[in-house]
Amino acid sequence: MKKHNFSAGPSILPEIAYQNAAKAILDFNGTGLSILSISHRTKDFEDVLASAQSLMRELLNIPENYHIYFVGGGASTQFFHIPANFLATKAGYVNTGVWTKKAIKEAKYYGQVEILATSEDRNFCYIPKGFEIPADLDYLYICTNNTIYGTQYKEDIDSPVPLIADMSSDILSRPIDVSKYALIYGGAQKNLAPAGVSFVIVRDDMLTKVVRELPTMMNVNTHAENNSMFNTPPVFPIFVMNETLKWIKSIGGVEAMYKINVEKAQILYDEIERNTLFRATVDKADRSLMNICFVMAEGKEDLAADFLKFATERGMVGIKGHRLVGGFRASCYNALPKESVEALVACMQEFEQLHK
């Protein structure tokens, strides 16, 4: 049975990335060696790294005055590296749920945190807007897409202080204006690569603004100066990332990707609105294109387990909602084909017929 992979992360990658990864494990670039067993100092790997950086720069239109680097440790590592590097006195955080809460917890270890806005009052089902940004903050921190609640910023914020964004789950899914950000980072295991590598895009002036002495691996300058090669980088995840970036370019870049993502999300949100058995959990304006959350309609709650079973039997994978929201979550990352969304919609319609 054909599987439709709606996992929130690690998540679906383009088929060509799987094919090329499997090939490179058996023989990388015709070297007679496995991509798993080559030195990161070889020309072959340096080419992969350079290609990944250059494609990321091209696809996101990253200005010349930004460094791009790749490191291990996950976004959870960046949660504390960011305040360690940049929080001297006070930073502003917008709380949109679990991922920003974790970041806030780590920031408090290094300085004062001002919560500029929060959507906690309604279980994070919207993105707070119109909040003041004090000019004396060291930086403003946001998470542009929350995988758990299915919310997403639709605009790049204008900030009078350096804007730092966790884009783990929507990087390269939509055009952004990188020049509005001081630093963008994320775990790559959603739209880019398998688990094990994070990307950091940092404006050069930030590299001179590190506020304290730090262990070598924690300092942003270490990775920027050494071009991701201070220590052995996660070679294979970077290889797969490069394959994914090539694929995004091949389908027309981020603008084209965005159009496809809008179309996929529209199909699913439309069905959620139409179908009498389901309802969306997020305010319309803030619904994520990546993580589409829905629950059973009022009075139909007892059908939830049945629908999960019904959909699972039809090849849907990873659609159980996070326990903090309940219901269902269909993650529709870049590599998820439109057919998968259509298969899920067909499931929902079939299930509705059974429960008329």
Added chain:
Amino acid sequence: MKKHNFSAGPSILPEIAYQNAAKAILDFNGTGLSILSISHRTKDFEDVLASAQSLMRELLNIPENYHIYFVGGGASTQFFHIPANFLATKAGYVNTGVWTKKAIKEAKYYGQVEILATSEDRNFCYIPKGFEIPADLDYLYICTNNTIYGTQYKEDIDSPVPLIADMSSDILSRPIDVSKYALIYGGAQKNLAPAGVSFVIVRDDMLTKVVRELPTMMNVNTHAENNSMFNTPPVFPIFVMNETLKWIKSIGGVEAMYKINVEKAQILYDEIERNTLFRATVDKADRSLMNICFVMAEGKEDLAADFLKFATERGMVGIKGHRLVGGFRASCYNALPKESVEALVACMQEFEQLHK
């Protein structure tokens, strides 16, 4: 042409690990999903993680009062995590070259470092022995095998203070008495897995001895308590590690592995001794079974570039020595077949004939 992969790291892994990794990328466990695209919270991956931990425990005979966990970030991250967790006042370090120097640098950020012994006087070509270990140290830190200089501890030190060892490059290559160590860790990209995951084996009493408040990801307890799942672990490197561990078990475990490693190293060191063109760089007693360093014999130095070309043309990969030692380095990790060592020896003999 058949390649012989002597790379110092990332390095050769067993053929069966490549085969199973390539298969799992296309279809993991018959799930219809890629190992690169499954949630780390799935039963299928939890089984892989549990298997890797249990095999490591079995193969190294790790007592019950030790936790085993896997994290990203590389050994370079552990260089500062260890003193951050355990260095309150003063720690002792034995300096055997680059890797301990880096660890010492990070430790100084957190407290006082006493260099108990160093082999710097002869470019780290031996392992210092017979040094005093003051009883008031927070811990004693060593690196059991130095990839760059080709030195290796042959015995587990008896230490009156907690013994912490970086075993990045010789873990599972020889039997060790884990009970003599408070903490053993390493990057896995030599004998275990592709780059992107580190292992930590920590005695439970150490978990109660963390000396300062730390960001969540830095605290050993975070990873021990959450069984490597506080954040998304490096799923694919852990999968490959499990395949490697299964392979070690299949060939008879660490004792069997050690015998093969001794045999391979003996063949190569014997040839280095016999061959009039080459000489070993390390004192006999301290020669590594993993990284075998040699240079041209006195008066033959100008043949070095020729030999590198000669050997490369015959399929030898990664035998150029590190710039700090020069000459050649043949890394003979667990997965390197005896035939590769024999092929290198044949090269050396053929080259000797040409330069009689």
